[in-house]
Structure formats: C-alpha cells, structure tokens
Amino acid sequence: MTLRGKLLLGFVATALGVTLFFGLITFQIASDHAAIEERHLLEDLAKNNATWVAAALQNVPVAQALGTPHQDVADKERLLTALINAAGDIVASTGVSATELSEFGEPVVRAALQQASNGSFIAEHEHYLWGLAPVPNTSYRLLILHHAEEEKISFANFGVRMVVVGAIVIWFAVWASLIISGIISRRLEAKNALLVYQTLHDDLTHLPNRRLLYDRLAQAILVARRQRKSVALIVFDLNRFKDINDTLGHQAGDQLLEQIGPRLRKLLRQSDTVARLGGDDFAILLPEAGIEDAHLCTDKILKAFNAPFEMKGMSLRSSISIGIACFPQTSDDPDTLIRQAEVALYHAKATNMDRADYSRELDPNSVERLTLQSDMQKSLERNQLVYHYQPKIDVKTRQIKGVEALVRWVHPERGMVQPADFIPMAEQSGFIRALTYWGVEEALSQWRAWHQQKMSINIAINISARSLRDPHFIDIVTNSIKLSGVNPNCLEFELTESAVMLEPERSRSVLQEFRALGVALSVDDFGTGFTSLSYLKDLPIDKVKIDRSFVTNIQHNVRDAVLVRSIIDLAHNMGYMVVAEGVEDEKTWNLLEEMGCDIIQGFYVTRPMSASSFEEWLRRSPWKLADAPPSF
Numbered sequence: 001m002t003l004r005g006k007l008l009l010g011f012v013a014t015a016l017g018v019t020l021f022f023g024l025i026t027f028q029i030a031s032d033h034a035a036i037e038e039r040h041l042l043e044d045l046a047k048n049n050a051t052w053v054a055a056a057l058q059n060v061p062v063a064q065a066l067g068t069p070h071q072d073v074a075d076k077e078r079l080l081t082a083l084i085n086a087a088g089d090i091v092a093s094t095g096v097s098a099t100e101l102s103e104f105g106e107p108v109v110r111a112a113l114q115q116a117s118n119g120s121f122i123a124e125h126e127h128y129l130w131g132l133a134p135v136p137n138t139s140y141r142l143l144i145l146h147h148a149e150e151e152k153i154s155f156a157n158f159g160v161r162m163v164v165v166g167a168i169v170i171w172f173a174v175w176a177s178l179i180i181s182g183i184i185s186r187r188l189e190a191k192n193a194l195l196v197y198q199t200l201h202d203d204l205t206h207l208p209n210r211r212l213l214y215d216r217l218a219q220a221i222l223v224a225r226r227q228r229k230s231v232a233l234i235v236f237d238l239n240r241f242k243d244i245n246d247t248l249g250h251q252a253g254d255q256l257l258e259q260i261g262p263r264l265r266k267l268l269r270q271s272d273t274v275a276r277l278g279g280d281d282f283a284i285l286l287p288e289a290g291i292e293d294a295h296l297c298t299d300k301i302l303k304a305f306n307a308p309f310e311m312k313g314m315s316l317r318s319s320i321s322i323g324i325a326c327f328p329q330t331s332d333d334p335d336t337l338i339r340q341a342e343v344a345l346y347h348a349k350a351t352n353m354d355r356a357d358y359s360r361e362l363d364p365n366s367v368e369r370l371t372l373q374s375d376m377q378k379s380l381e382r383n384q385l386v387y388h389y390q391p392k393i394d395v396k397t398r399q400i401k402g403v404e405a406l407v408r409w410v411h412p413e414r415g416m417v418q419p420a421d422f423i424p425m426a427e428q429s430g431f432i433r434a435l436t437y438w439g440v441e442e443a444l445s446q447w448r449a450w451h452q453q454k455m456s457i458n459i460a461i462n463i464s465a466r467s468l469r470d471p472h473f474i475d476i477v478t479n480s481i482k483l484s485g486v487n488p489n490c491l492e493f494e495l496t497e498s499a500v501m502l503e504p505e506r507s508r509s510v511l512q513e514f515r516a517l518g519v520a521l522s523v524d525d526f527g528t529g530f531t532s533l534s535y536l537k538d539l540p541i542d543k544v545k546i547d548r549s550f551v552t553n554i555q556h557n558v559r560d561a562v563l564v565r566s567i568i569d570l571a572h573n574m575g576y577m578v579v580a581e582g583v584e585d586e587k588t589w590n591l592l593e594e595m596g597c598d599i600i601q602g603f604y605v606t607r608p609m610s611a612s613s614f615e616e617w618l619r620r621s622p623w624k625l626a627d628a629p630p631s632f
C-alpha cells in the first residue's frame with residue numbers, strides 16, 4: 001500500500017474511533033438523563049401516594065394500608081410499592097412479597113436509612129429505579145420501585161436516542177463526505193494538472209511545446225515592451241535527421257531528440273525556455289536578450305553539438321542549423337517572430353551556414369518579397385528577362401571555347417535585378433521551370449543569330465534541380481533543340497553539384513539522355529556541396545566547374561590552392577575537363593594554368609554582358625573565337 005493510502009486509512013480509522021467514542025458518551029449522558037427524570041417522577045408519585053397511605057393507616061392495619069385501588073396501574077407499569085419503617089424493615093408491599101423485596105431491594109433500604117429520596121440499582125441483572133417519600137404523621141416511608149425493563153427505557157428514550165444516533169450518523173456522514181470529496185478533488189486536481197501538462201508539453205522530450213512557447217513568448221514581449229528591452233528567439237533543427245531515422249530507425253531518432261533538452265538546459269539560464277516545435281525543430285526563448293546575447297548563446301549551443309550523442313549503443317555526432325529573430329528589431333507579434341526565426345533557419349540551411357539572423361530580405365512573405373514575386377511571374381510575358389554572356393577561355397589555346405548564359409531581370413523600377421536576388425525565389429515558387437524553358441529557347445535563338453553572323457559560339461545554360469525533376473523536361477528540350485536545327489554539340493548544360501546529388505539516380509538517367517543527344521554536361525559550383533569526386537564517377541558528365549569561392553583566393557589561401565590542385569588532378573584522372581570560374585586577375589590565371597586547369601572564366605577576361613555588348617567586345621578583344629562554326 002502506498003504512503004498516501006496508509007495515511008488515508010489511518011485517517012478514516014481515527015475518524016471512526018472518534019465518532020464511536022463521542023457517540024457512546026452522548027448515548028450514556030442521554031440514558032442517564034432519562035433515568036434521573038424517571039427517578040424524580042417516582043419520588044413525586046411516592047409523595048402523592050404517601051398522603052393517601054397516611055389516610056388509610058388511620059383506618060386499616062399497616063399490612064393493608066397500601067390497599068389495591070392502584071394495583072392495576074401498578075401492575076401495568078411494573079411498579080412495586082412498599083412501606084418501610086424507621087428501622088428499615090419492609091412492613092408491607094404490593095407486587096412482590098416483603099421478604100423477596102427485602103432480599104433484592106437491599107440497596108434501596110440502605111439508601112432509605114440514609115434519607116435518600118430516589119435512586120437506582122441493579123439486582124440480579126435487573127435494573128430498578130425508585131422514589132421514596134415519608135408518610136405524613138408516621139415514621140413510615142413509602143417506596144415506589146420501578147422495574148425498568150431495557151426496552152421500556154429504550155422506548156422511553158427513543159426520541160433522545162434517535163437524535164443522538166442521527167447526530168452521530170450526520171457527524172460521520174459529514175466526515176466521510178469531507179474525506180471522500182477531499183480524495184476526489186485531489187484526484188481531479190491531479191488529473192487536471194496532468195491534462196494541462198500534456199497540452200503544454202511535448203510527449204517525447206517533455207519539453208514545452210509550441211503552445212507554451214507561444215504563451216511565454218507573448219509574456220516576454222509584453223514585459224520587454226514595458227521595460228524597453230528585447231527578446232531573442234532561436235530556432236534550430238538537426239541536419240540530416242531524416243538520414244538518422246531512415247538508417248538507424250525511428251527509435252534511435254527519438255533517443256537523439258530526447259537528449260537535446262537536457263544537454264541544452266545546462267547551458268541556459270533558468271528563465272530561458274527550450275521548446276520542441278515538432279519533428280526535429282526546437283526553439284529557445286531568451287527573455288531580455290538581444291541579438292548579441294543570442295549569438296553568444298548559439299555559439300555555446302553549436303559547441304554542445306560537437307559532443308556525440310549515445311543511441312542504440314553507439315555514439316553519433318549531429319549538427320544543427322540555427323535561425324534567430326529578435327523583438328523589437330523584427331516583429332512584436334509572437335506568431336510572426338516564430339515564423340521569422342524559421343525563415344532565418346531555412347536561409348541558414350539553404351546557404352550551408354550554421355546560423356542566420358532574420359532580415360526582411362530573407363523573408364519570402366515580406367510585402368517587398370511578395371510584390372517582387374508577383375512581378376517575377378509577369379516578367380516573362382513582359383519580356384523583361386535577358387541573358388548576359390560571359391566567355392570561357394581555353395587555357396592552352398587562349399581561344400574562346402564558348403559562353404555561359406546568365407540571366408538578368410530588367411525590372412521597370414528596380415533596374416537590373418541580379419540572379420542571386422530572384423533565382424532562389426524562382427526555385428521556391430516553381431517559376432524556375434518556365435524560366436529554364438525560356439532560357440533554352442533564348443539560347444537556341446541567340447546561337448542561330450550568332451551563327452548567321454558567322455560566329456560559332458557554344459552556349460552553356462544553367463539548369464535548376466527542379467527542372468531535372470520535371471518529367472516533361474527532356475522531351476520539351478529535345479523537341480526545342482530539334483526544331484531549332486541547332487547542333488546539340490554546341491550546347492552545354494550546367495547543373496549544380498547539389499542539384500545532381502539531390503536525386504543521383506534520377507539525375508543520371510536525365511543526364512544520360514542529354515548526353516546521348518550530344519549536349520555537353522558540367523557540374524557547376526563544385527566543392528560547395530561537399531560531394532566527393534568519386535560520387536560523380538557514374539554520371540555521364542564532361543566538365544567540373546570549381547566554385548569561384550575556392551578559385552578567387554588561391555593566391556593567398558594555401559588550403560584553397562591545395563584543394564583546387566587536387567580537384568584538378570582527380571578530375572583529370574577521372575577523364576573530366578576542369579573549368580575554373582571567378583578568375584579575376586592574371587596571377588590566378590597563371591597559377592591555374594600551372595595547375596593544369598583547362599578552361600577559365602572570370603572578370604579577368606570580362607564580366608558577363610548582353611549579346612550586343614558581347615559582339616562589340618569580341619570585335620575589340622584580343623580573345624578570339626575558336627574554330628569555324630559547325631553547320632546546322
């Protein structure tokens with residue numbers, strides 16, 4: 001039995017004991033009270049009859065003085081009468097013989113000698129009450145004795161007893177109901193508390209859930225507004241958590257999630273809240289904290305994730321991406337603040353950063369962004385998209401091998417919008433598909449235009465990951481190329497490393513079809529997706545374009561130089577040509593040439609420019625086109 005159960009039992013037993021004890025006392029008092037009352041009645045009766053006996057004594061002998069007129073009543077009431085002389089002898093009696101009465105009535109006779117006037121005694125287990133009164137003008141005393149049967153007493157005191165028992169029952173009922181209602185209300189309270197806990201906490205990690213976070217965030221914002229302080233909200237999720245679930249199972253995933261709360265709690269103040277928003281999304285609320293505090297805090301969190309997590313008997317490291325939003329810098333509404341921190345988180349993920357702070361530019365839902373997005377949808381029909389072309393130079397022959405087509409959006413109010421400012425938005429909204437189809441058509445028509453001017457220029461087009469997943473992409477593009485009459489060998493498709501690796505199987509089959517058609521294929525921005533070159537070995541690609549973030553610094557950064565050199569060597573070993581983009585000066589060119597790089601693209605040669613500017617540039621430039629154009 002539990003301690004609470006024992007306590008309860010003890011309490012009930014004590015209550016019962018107390019009830020019985022007081023019940024008995026009350027019962028006894030009530031019984032005594034009834035007996036005393038009856039004794040006085042008997043005394044009064046004796047007094048009344050004594051007058052009558054005194055009168056009788058003047059006419060009849062003592063033995064007959066008690067007479068019979070009252071005998072019937074006496075029998076009915078079980079009354080015994082007797083005359084006692086001064087010496088204490090019973091000289092006459094009714095209802096019982098004097099001898100018999102002398103035997104069992106000895107206590108009353110003794111009391112009579114002591115001048116008592118009423119009393120009670122028990123003889124042979126029988127209860128007797130009596131009253132005594134002197135017979136006027138004689139030395140006798142009249143005794144009236146009542147054989148008090150239990151039932152008679154009970155009957156006589158029935159009302160009192162009912163009241164007593166009723167009081168006891170009520171008293172007990174009150175106690176019992178108090179106890180029971182106490183138990184029930186305590187249980188209800190416990191159940192209610194559990195329910196409240198469950199609606200505000202996450203089942204798995206027992207951390208506060210989104211609802212409780214929202215509530216605390218709203219409170220923190222109210223306080224901060226009054227005190228003119230700030231509130232920081234950090235949200236983060238685990239990188240590649242799906243892989244953990246897929247490879248080790250959901251149980252292992254759960255074990256990992258369970259360990260996050262306790263690990264973070266150690267780093268935070270008591271007033272900070274760690275909440276689970278769902279899945280592998282967590283949030284940390286720092287009341288009275290600004291962006292700098294949030295940065296300090298996220299430094300600690302990132303460090304904490306360096307230590308491995310134990311699950312299913314093995315240790316595994318996991319990394320996170322973080323988004324931060326602060327009141328009042330960004331929003332004063334809890335909902336919006338959470339959403340903004342999530343926007344920052346997506347941005348951090350998309351750009352392979354550990355963390356990102358929210359800013360309006362990142363937000364796909366800011367008014368500015370929404371307007372830009374709706375403008376973008378109309379850009380195609382309004383002919384606002386143009387290609388700028390940047391040449392690619394063959395390092396050995398120093399001839400122009402081709403150009404990369406890079407899109408620009410000529411916005412009526414904003415002017416020239418760069419791809420970085422709308423391509424991610426186009427990817428997100430799905431507009432990128434239409435943009436890619438437009439790009440293919442545009443490149444084909446530009447090729448034909450240049451061809452008519454006797455210029456043979458291979459054109460490379462950037463293809464997005466979404467287009468690779470588009471089931472109609474191959475057919476539409478193949479059809480366009482065939483209809484245009486352009487030799488597919490004059491075209492090249494650039495696919496980013498991350499796009500290819502997103503769905504390697506699908507990418508391979510799409511790439512194989514284009515390869516079969518004769519289109520050259522290259523992996524763009526190589527190095528940013530952390531893919532090992534060996535992953536690419538099964539893909540039918542021709543070139544690897546090293547990302548400009550590695551190329552631009554090879555003069556100053558030894559690590560970048562080593563990395564670029566090894567990419568070039570490895571790619572050559574695997575039979576790929578290497579393109580370096582982002583070459584801004586001669587020294588970089590020379591270094592790349594010395595490393596064996598095949599093709600160079602960058603501001604050192606020229607910036608991307610419109611078709612007409614490119615034609616103009618070509619006329620004046622020392623860089624010359626490669627061989628004569630192949631025929632249609």
Ligand code: C2E
Nearest residue numbers: 406407419420439462463464582583584601602603604608
């Ligand atoms: P990308 O395909 O890697 O293109 C090369 C980018 O590097 C271009 O930026 C180019 O202007 C820039 N660049 C070239 N040489 C240098 C240099 O020496 N120094 C520096 N700092 N930058 C140099 P741009 O035109 O802003 O394009 C950015 C990215 O936008 C492209 O990177 C590509 O991923 C994407 N993009 C551009 N046009 C299209 C398009 O038509 N379709 C798709 N899907 N993506 C496009």
Ligand code: MG
Nearest residue numbers: 404462494524
């Ligand atoms: Mg490119």
Ligand code: MG
Nearest residue numbers: 524525547581
């Ligand atoms: Mg690139």
